Amino acid sequence: MEPFVSLTSRTVVLPAEDIDTDQIIPARFLTTTTRAGLGQHLFSEWRYLDDGTPDPSFTMNMRQSQGAQVLVAGHNFGCGSSREHAPWALYDFGIRVVISTQIADIFRSNAQKNGIVPILVNDEIHQWLLTHPDVAVTVDLESMTLRLPGARQVEFELDPFARHCLMQGVDQLGFLLAQTSDVDAFERDQPLTPAIAVAS
Amino acid sequence: MPQTLFDKIWQRHQVVGESASAPATVYIDLHLVHEVTSPQAFSVLRERGLSVRRPDRTLATLDHSTPTRAAELYGALRPGPATTQIQTLQKNCADFGVPLYDLDSRERGIVHVIGPELGASHPGFTIVCGDSHTSTHGAFGALAFGIGTTEVGHVLATQCLLQRRPKTMAVNVNGRLAPGVSAKDLILAIIGRLGVGGGTGHVLEYRGEAIAALSMEQRMTVCNMSIEAGARAGLVAPDDTTLEYLHGRRFAPRGRDWAAAVSRWRALRSDDGAVFDRSVELDASALAPMITYGTHPGMVMPIDGTVPASQRSALDYMGLSEGQRLIGQPVDVVFVGSCTNSRLSDLRDAARVLRGRKVRDGVRALVVPGSQQVKRDAEAEGLHEIFLSAGAQWRESGCSMCIAMNGDAVGSGQYSVSTSNRNFEGRQGRGARTLLASPMTAAAAAVTGRVTDPRQFL
Ligand code: SF4
Numbered sequence: 220m221e222p223f224v225s226l227t228s229r230t231v232v233l234p235a236e237d238i239d240t241d242q243i244i245p246a247r248f249l250t251t252t253t254r255a256g257l258g259q260h261l262f263s264e265w266r267y268l269d270d271g272t273p274d275p276s277f278t279m280n281m282r283q284s285q286g287a288q289v290l291v292a293g294h295n296f297g298c299g300s301s302r303e304h305a306p307w308a309l310y311d312f313g314i315r316v317v318i319s320t321q322i323a324d325i326f327r328s329n330a331q332k333n334g335i336v337p338i339l340v341n342d343e344i345h346q347w348l349l350t351h352p353d354v355a356v357t358v359d360l361e362s363m364t365l366r367l368p369g370a371r372q373v374e375f376e377l378d379p380f381a382r383h384c385l386m387q388g389v390d391q392l393g394f395l396l397a398q399t400s401d402v403d404a405f406e407r408d409q410p411l412t413p414a415i416a417v418a419s
Numbered sequence: 420m421p422q423t424l425f426d427k428i429w430q431r432h433q434v435v436g437e438s439a440s441a442p443a444t445v446y447i448d449l450h451l452v453h454e455v456t457s458p459q460a461f462s463v464l465r466e467r468g469l470s471v472r473r474p475d476r477t478l479a480t481l482d483h484s485t486p487t488r489a490a491e492l493y494g495a496l497r498p499g500p501a502t503t504q505i506q507t508l509q510k511n512c513a514d515f516g517v518p519l520y521d522l523d524s525r526e527r528g529i530v531h532v533i534g535p536e537l538g539a540s541h542p543g544f545t546i547v548c549g550d551s552h553t554s555t556h557g558a559f560g561a562l563a564f565g566i567g568t569t570e571v572g573h574v575l576a577t578q579c580l581l582q583r584r585p586k587t588m589a590v591n592v593n594g595r596l597a598p599g600v601s602a603k604d605l606i607l608a609i610i611g612r613l614g615v616g617g618g619t620g621h622v623l624e625y626r627g628e629a630i631a632a633l634s635m636e637q638r639m640t641v642c643n644m645s646i647e648a649g650a651r652a653g654l655v656a657p658d659d660t661t662l663e664y665l666h667g668r669r670f671a672p673r674g675r676d677w678a679a680a681v682s683r684w685r686a687l688r689s690d691d692g693a694v695f696d697r698s699v700e701l702d703a704s705a706l707a708p709m710i711t712y713g714t715h716p717g718m719v720m721p722i723d724g725t726v727p728a729s730q731r732s733a734l735d736y737m738g739l740s741e742g743q744r745l746i747g748q749p750v751d752v753v754f755v756g757s758c759t760n761s762r763l764s765d766l767r768d769a770a771r772v773l774r775g776r777k778v779r780d781g782v783r784a785l786v787v788p789g790s791q792q793v794k795r796d797a798e799a800e801g802l803h804e805i806f807l808s809a810g811a812q813w814r815e816s817g818c819s820m821c822i823a824m825n826g827d828a829v830g831s832g833q834y835s836v837s838t839s840n841r842n843f844e845g846r847q848g849r850g851a852r853t854l855l856a857s858p859m860t861a862a863a864a865a866v867t868g869r870v871t872d873p874r875q876f877l
Contacts, residue, residue: 235732237615237715241843246822250484250500252458252507264845295616298649298715299843301551301565302456321616324585324651325551329567378583380441390569392463395577398435398444402472402579405434405446 222388228288239299258311297326421690448544452479456549460572487814528790531555531758538668542657557654558638586696592629594704599874602637603857607709615717618650629703647716656688751833757821760838761789772862779868784811836864
């Protein structure tokens, strides 16, 4: 995972509320066994017309949106399934930051583990961003600020551990593996119900 | 200090406590695995030379992209990505020593149906799966929630997860459900009340007279859809109903272990005076059968109501308009199945309506049992004959039209009354228009070819 410290990019805006993971990437593209190449299926139902060509009226297909790395989305982004294919597809497409007023739990957790910064803003900032597409913003994890045009600056929050992992570009498996002796001790001491026997 | 049921389970599974700089390390008692969200996790284990820490706490099955036609399921699988995915899980399970309920297993089925059915989902357990409907197992008083694929790798390798403590919400349901109103209608009403994101960050505890009166299968239906209100998990304190269900099942404790387990499980309830971060109240006796009209499960209404004002894009997608009644709306497809409503009692509900009646010409009706065991049980009581003679299709178990990954799909623009849990755009196939409802409501729609109040058939 590439470290994320600071990024300046234009925004791309999808104002719909409750954008679910089936919209981010439909289930029929989940038959993959790798993470590669999912960006082509991102928002597939919206991005492509019935004949498979890009829909020119969809924001992400417009010229000014090309290369935008900050997605501003309507309230409650990422609800639905636990598919990590959703942040994989966003990342593969080039998105590094998602901004909304609410982001679903599992999506947020998955996003952070894949180099995407989920940012919650208040209604006022959200409204401003929704109504001002294609503006350049800066997301800085050092100062935990989102800088908007006109020297406007807002602070946001991130779980300190997630922030650390994002900034260092490290994954959490190493952290967990370092606790192996604690897990050994837990398994020894806790009178848990017997484990599940091997299936017949 | 009085504790909630959630607090008790959370506390007991802390391997390393939470701090400002790091989340808690939480021990996982049972890890369920399926073909769609696991391949990349096993790849990470391979890349790093890791093994599965506790294969004996891991259970895998094939359900999502698995065919439901016997000829395909037991014959040669068609080459393609879905088949590759199935074969990948088979190989991963063989290589890492994880027990797999394979395509030809008598115990195979939807992961959230077989866990309980085998008695593997115990009260007080922490249960995870790379699938958001893992909340189903909360019906047993377990803390059960969905995780992403990276976390699937974490649990395979370490049997632990890094988690921040979620908030708690009491969902108090008073009164009793009226005849013809099911657990599905109850949970749809709860989601309507909370909103599709209203439970975000919370673990729900369903409580009250209405919940106590539900069977285990009905509690599973309720807990299953907790995620549709955005909740992390949903649970119900174990009681006699729970114990009766579990006793004698394959992976339930036996003999002296059973007695010891029961005494532990009896303590698994929220203490009097325990404080929840939030609470909501609902009156079950006031509920009618519910049906969704939009593109997420929070867009739901009583079946005899009219479509309320809502997001234009959602109504456009659904081809419905504000103020319209749904009763009488023509229907193309009826699907009875999914981890929400594919257990024996769900099939009995559907059969009650379909018995001696016919599926309306032009309607495609599909009944897909949740597991091979459910299929055998249903056939033993002749339910399949009711479905088949009505003109419905009767399939092998799997996710099928809930997620439309295996070829079972609704056509573009078609209306489907479905007992599954998601009516998102394209969920049942590109352009498919899904109306979520109970098995009784689905069966009633199959008979009339229109959205119909099932109470007239009871
Ligand atoms: S039945 Fe549907 S919701 Fe349930 S596990 Fe399968 S795909 Fe997921």
